[in-house]
Amino acid sequence: MTTSDEDVLRAVERYLSGRGRDVRLVVPTTARLTRRTLLDFRIVRRTVVRGRPVPRSIPGKRLSEISKRPSYTDLATHPVEVPSGFAEATPVTLVLEGSVAETPCRDRDCDGGKVDCTECGASGRVDCPKTVKCRGCGGGVDACWSCAGTEKKGTRKPPANARSNQARTDWCRLCGEHDVACPKCLGKRTKPCGVCKGKGFRTCDTCDGDKRLKHGPCGGSGFVTTFTEVEIRFPVERDKVRVRDLPHLWWPTSPSRASWREKRLTDVTDKLPADLPDTLRARVEPKLALINGEATREATLRYLPVARVTVVDDLEWVYFAFPDRQGPDALKVVRRPSKQVVLRVSGIAAASVVIAVLVTVLVVSAIG
Ligand SMILES: [Zn+2]
Ligand SMILES: [Zn+2]
Ligand SMILES: [Zn+2]
Ligand SMILES: [Zn+2]
Ligand SMILES: [Zn+2]
Incomplete structure (x- = not known):
């Protein structure tokens, strides 16, 4: 009223x-x-949003497990329980009745659930450098104060304080000079690779030497379970005026x-x-x-x-x-x-500001 x-x-x-x-x-x-x-x-x-049915494929033989999930036959008329209230609600996932099937993995490369390791070309091993740079001398000319790793004695003049400052107690295996070689590599600049022990190859990390890998899409079982699935969402919309x-x-x-x-x-x-x-x-x-x-x-x-x-x-x-x-x-x-009063008051306020500025200017110029 x-x-x-x-x-x-x-x-x-x-x-x-x-x-x-x-x-x-x-x-x-x-x-x-x-x-x-x-x-x-x-x-x-x-609102209730019935999504589009999508084909799914999961690894392994899981027909009995997937068949136990909630299912639908006619999506449009399938009864759904609408969550009460208006808080965020979890979507409902349904499997199309009769769509679940176990089939052998059809991937061309898959052989009973295994695929060749591409990292090692199915050999189980990969190349590895036989030697590595010496960490003691950095693998450079400092490997030997005399030959600098070139076998020619006296190619390099040792720094004035070299012998006293650094422990160079070993003889160079390249030039034979005494007390000049890096103790780690003995003048050779390099050391045998610790991973392959100088053999030049090592076990493939990807397949761990097995030459073959589990095929991901079938989980190594050689079978996949396929079915059609749909998601029903319950989005909340808000509006106001x-x-x-x-x-x-x-x-x-x-x-x-x-x-x-x-x-x-x-x-x-x-x-x-x-x-x-x-x-x-x-x-x-x-x-x-x-x-x-x-x-x-x-x-x-x-x-x-x-x-x-x-x-x-x-x-x-x-x-x-x-x-x-x-x-x-x-x-x-x-x-x-009223509006007139507001305008008048703000006019007075504006005028006061102007007056204040003028006074300040006068005072400042008087002092100056
Ligand atoms: Zn497979
Ligand atoms: Zn040397
Ligand atoms: Zn060295
Ligand atoms: Zn190596
Ligand atoms: Zn491999």
């Missing part, structure tokens, strides 16, 4: 008389009254202070309240239409009628009246400075 113009004007009269002003507003041409309605509409829906007032009225018209009317709509046939203005009705109605796959919904419509009153011989203020939380018929009245 909408409060009558007279109720609104009387509420403003009471508000003014509370401030020592006795005016009669319920007289034609003394006041102007306009109305608007604030709105906070929210809707949440759960809001009509708020100007920021200067947010606080007094907030749902904790003003008495918003509320209507819950859980069915598509539920009607909007009769007193909802047409402009709002036109914005909310399209949001109420049934959407594809919709299963459940919950919509909440909250609205607050606000009357705006201006008094003809009091243009400084604008009065707003709306249902109060105090009682079923109580009207709360608040007033706000």
